[in-house]
Amino acid sequence: MKFLSAGTRRCDTAAETQALGEELGRAVEPGDVIILDGPLGAGKTTFTQGIARGMQVKGRVTSPTFVIAREHRSTVGGPTLIHVDAYRLIAEGASGDPLGELDALDLDSALEDSVVVAEWGGGLVEQITQSYLLVTLDRETLVLEDPESEGRIISWRLEQWQ
Template identity: 70%
Template sequence: MKPTFPAEGTRRLETAEDTRGFGRELGGALEAGDVVILDGPLGAGKTTLTQGLADGLGVTGRVTSPTFVIAREHPSAGEGPALIHMDAYRLVGGSGDPVGELDALDLDTGLESAVVVAEWGGGLVEQIAETYLFVSLDRTTAVEQDPDSEARIVSWGIRQPV
């Protein structure tokens, strides 16, 4: 990740468009080989954030939830890295070899020349990188404060696999 984006932080994002905007900002700082793990409950905004990441990366294709296809590859529209957007939840229970599981998806782009964004990736995907960016999306706190709130609190930080 380029040093133009903070390595860790927390932001309150009031709307889906704010979440996409944060994603665009983060996407502009990501580089080939970066791994991003998105964590949060259903409806927290993981796919919405990834839509912004895709815009920031300048990749092609409509970004939708990868739940039913496990992974989607979005090629770069220019000279930047491709985006591999995956639902790691569907890979859990496989061979236990995350690199092998990802390789078995037969993606056209190698992991070293793409940004990998994994929804539900904790416990599996971080093993493919020396460091990864863990992004947590919390909708509960905002809704407890105001039941009509659309806000989410996004926290992020660079981590190393254990």
């Protein structure tokens, strides 16, 4: 991945969140895995929309909560974006075998030609790769400072899976 291995940025608007995602999207390479962490409403899908724009992929990026994963093919011969929402795999009431359900998605075999962006994927999705970029979206800090704030603090770091 041709992106800074660690950093933090304040994004005061959804457009700034998408712009940071777009920077990352221009830097990703086939085989990259990005795990997005943050509470409901933190901007994970908004960030992914920016990644998709940077990767120049087809289709409108929306939360894949009900389908678990969506593929967006490149318009310029680049990697496919696989957008995963792992929440349903790990949520209470799920099948009880989230790793088995993840394996059924066959992400690891698609990984050599794709970039996987997983919302709610921590503790699960990193098992398909040796290294991944963990992106944390903090929506609470800026709202505590100013309840009218639309901002978030986005931090990222490259992680290794044992």
